[in-house]
Amino acid sequence: MNLQLIKELRERSGAGILDCKNALDESKGEIEKAIIILREKGLADAQKLETRETKEGAIFSYIHQGSKLGVMLELNCETDFVARTEEFKVLGKELCLQIAALNPLYIKPEDIPPEKIEQERNIVRKQFEGQKKPENVLQKIIEGRLSKFYEEICLLNQPYIRDPQKKINDLILESQAKIKEKISISRFIIFRL
Amino acid sequence: MNLQLIKELRERSGAGILDCKNALDESKGEIEKAIIILREKGLADAQKLETRETKEGAIFSYIHQGSKLGVMLELNCETDFVARTEEFKVLGKELCLQIAALNPLYIKPEDIPPEKIEQERNIVRKQFEGQKKPENVLQKIIEGRLSKFYEEICLLNQPYIRDPQKKINDLILESQAKIKEKISISRFIIFRL
Numbered sequence: 001m002n003l004q005l006i007k008e009l010r011e012r013s014g015a016g017i018l019d020c021k022n023a024l025d026e027s028k029g030e031i032e033k034a035i036i037i038l039r040e041k042g043l044a045d046a047q048k049l050e051t052r053e054t055k056e057g058a059i060f061s062y063i064h065q066g067s068k069l070g071v072m073l074e075l076n077c078e079t080d081f082v083a084r085t086e087e088f089k090v091l092g093k094e095l096c097l098q099i100a101a102l103n104p105l106y107i108k109p110e111d112i113p114p115e116k117i118e119q120e121r122n123i124v125r126k127q128f129e130g131q132k133k134p135e136n137v138l139q140k141i142i143e144g145r146l147s148k149f150y151e152e153i154c155l156l157n158q159p160y161i162r163d164p165q166k167k168i169n170d171l172i173l174e175s176q177a178k179i180k181e182k183i184s185i186s187r188f189i190i191f192r193l
Numbered sequence: 194m195n196l197q198l199i200k201e202l203r204e205r206s207g208a209g210i211l212d213c214k215n216a217l218d219e220s221k222g223e224i225e226k227a228i229i230i231l232r233e234k235g236l237a238d239a240q241k242l243e244t245r246e247t248k249e250g251a252i253f254s255y256i257h258q259g260s261k262l263g264v265m266l267e268l269n270c271e272t273d274f275v276a277r278t279e280e281f282k283v284l285g286k287e288l289c290l291q292i293a294a295l296n297p298l299y300i301k302p303e304d305i306p307p308e309k310i311e312q313e314r315n316i317v318r319k320q321f322e323g324q325k326k327p328e329n330v331l332q333k334i335i336e337g338r339l340s341k342f343y344e345e346i347c348l349l350n351q352p353y354i355r356d357p358q359k360k361i362n363d364l365i366l367e368s369q370a371k372i373k374e375k376i377s378i379s380r381f382i383i384f385r386l
Contacts, residue, residue: 058261059256059261059262059263059384059385060263061255061263063252067253067276068251070253070265072254072263072384073384074263074384083260187384189265189382189384191266191267192252193251193252
């Protein structure tokens, strides 16, 4: 199965990985057909989720045993109705636990100050200095390094603590598909004694 | 009873208002004698509290009903033993409720950016412009205005929601006297949807 295709279908439909995989199997790899299949099953939204506004939501907090570590999170969705559902509340709690466990610094790569990313690029360049690697190879190495860097410090790119095959972004996409609303994280903070 | 004297005794001893008042009654207003009386009763500390370090403590959080408002707070004391006491935990919870209710911007007046204070001063000066008040009168008016300003935006200067005669700073001084350790607030944050 073409992973790139699954990824594209997920982004366009907001449906979960497994649902996308099944729809693509059924559509024999045709993405437009797969979207229709997902819609018929109620797993994709007619309107692209990306363009929707998430003005509602809830504040969650988690204090780790011993009270030396605390996390607070604002999780958003489109309606107050969804904000009050069990599914949404469970997601909020899971995200707080994830943040407490893996200590992210940012929500997504776009939130990292550009000079910090530049610094990472330069570290790689320094490491391979004098090895005369072609620029395109060096670029691939840099992209790989940055991807790992994002996985370490960005919440959405981090592996989910309960299932490290999944990223936090996947977890959110799955919830979106279930509750049929766009979900976004607008901020979080960690207090550590 | 001289209120200024009680205030001085509280600051020097860390004891509660009532204890200070009683000690001053007993010492007939002599402050040094009152300190000895408080020490004998175990209500004052030999070492001045101000100079002690508060490296221990706990993180507290409060999510208001409906989950649209959350508060997180780091409250410090000197030992982990005290951080685990009921008294300390109750204080942490009370402070979170206070913050959620009165929405302070800073912990203490020293945390306000100087230009914000200058702005307040200028507002008063503008209001009394052309009235030819003597400078010392104007200064008094300005100090009064600033004091109200601090009561609005600084947690320690705010009236305690359960007993507005008391300031939050008084509440902390009382807890200090009870637990016999210095208590400090190092940070808080409010998330509002």
